Amino acid sequence: VNEAELRAYEDRVRHQAAPDLRAVLDNLNQALTVVYTAVAGNTRTPLPPAAAETIRRQFAAALDRLREQTDYGRIRRGLRDAARHAITEGARGVDHDVQVSPVTPLDVRWALKGLTAGLRADLADAARLVRTGKIERYSDLTSMATVARRAANRLDRASTWIVHRAHNEGVKRAAEKLASQGDRVAMLWVAEANACATCTGYAGAVAPVGEPFTPVMAVGDASGRPTGPVWTPPVHVNCRCSIEPFFGPTKLRPGDRPLRLRREAQRAVAAGQVQASEPAKARAADRLVSLADELLLTKTTKRRARRRARS
Ligand SMILES: [Zn+2]
Numbered sequence: 660v661n662e663a664e665l666r667a668y669e670d671r672v673r674h675q676a677a678p679d680l681r682a683v684l685d686n687l688n689q690a691l692t693v694v695y696t697a698v699a700g701n702t703r704t705p706l707p708p709a710a711a712e713t714i715r716r717q718f719a720a721a722l723d724r725l726r727e728q729t730d731y732g733r734i735r736r737g738l739r740d741a742a743r744h745a746i747t748e749g750a751r752g753v754d755h756d757v758q759v760s761p762v763t764p765l766d767v768r769w770a771l772k773g774l775t776a777g778l779r780a781d782l783a784d785a786a787r788l789v790r791t792g793k794i795e796r797y798s799d800l801t802s803m804a805t806v807a808r809r810a811a812n813r814l815d816r817a818s819t820w821i822v823h824r825a826h827n828e829g830v831k832r833a834a835e836k837l838a839s840q841g842d843r844v845a846m847l848w849v850a851e852a853n854a855c856a857t858c859t860g861y862a863g864a865v866a867p868v869g870e871p872f873t874p875v876m877a878v879g880d881a882s883g884r885p886t887g888p889v890w891t892p893p894v895h896v897n898c899r900c901s902i903e904p905f906f907g908p909t910k911l912r913p914g915d916r917p918l919r920l921r922r923e924a925q926r927a928v929a930a931g932q933v934q935a936s937e938p939a940k941a942r943a944a945d946r947l948v949s950l951a952d953e954l955l956l957t958k959t960t961k962r963r964a965r966r967r968a969r970s
Pocket residue numbers: 850851854855858892893894898899900
């Protein structure tokens with residue numbers, strides 16, 4: 660399964676699992692725009708104060724209703740089922756015949772638990788802002804709608820993270836099952852295209868079954884490094900790195916996939932093709948240069964990394 664297919668699968672699963680809060684909020688925004696233009700004539704003219712108060716009441720009431728009537732239990736159940744499905748799919752991708760437990764891992768359960776409180780808080784914050792903020796112009800209304808949309812962003816972020824995490828968990832469980840049956844198998848880290856510097860450092864890392872991943876090259880800033888053992892990606896919000904089984908030898912030979920992924924990652928850091936600010940890219944390149952001998956950097960990569968480190 661390639662990265663694009665995996666993303667399409669995950670998007671499909673999470674759309675089925677979670678209601679489209681974004682569409683609800685967009686509809687609300689549209690309805691408010693209709694009211695605004697009906698009263699003010701167009702979106703460039705300020706509102707008369709009385710009309711502004713009416714819109715304020717309607718907007719706040721709609722956000723309160725949304726907060727009270729959203730079926731959080733259904734969201735949680737939908738995402739939990741999606742996670743179970745993703746675990747099974749992840750395992751099937753490794754080996755069609757291997758059966759793994761679909762029980763959701765602890766961190767997924769924590770994420771589901773925190774989601775309800777987070778969504779409620781987002782919608783409450785937005786309603787509070789609508790009740791107290793200045794409403795004169797159309798732009799005041801759109802900035803309030805942006806705050807309300809944080810709930811939709813949170814739901815998107817959480818469901819992406821949960822489904823992606825679960826899919827990787829499925830791969831990990833399948834590898835564990837195969838290893839317990841005597842197969843020689845390890846787990847291989849595949850960084851997403853344009854990953855952050857920390858994740859790029861894990862690209863091509865091989866973790867024996869039952870052991871956490873350790874980075875191949877610690878080129879990311881300390882502040883971005885995961886704390887505690889890393890069993891599977893995602894390691895941060897929006898991390899789309901994945902793992903795959905590696906059936907190759909413990910002693911890697913030139914041309915093996917882990918080594919190719921590592922070389923690709925070295926080139927990405929040297930070329931500044933990591934998700935980071937320009938200064939962070941330079942720091943990553945600088946760390947790469949200091950690891951040059953250990954990582955057996957090619958001359959070209961080393962030269963590029965030096966140049967980027969100085970930039
Ligand atoms: Zn990542």
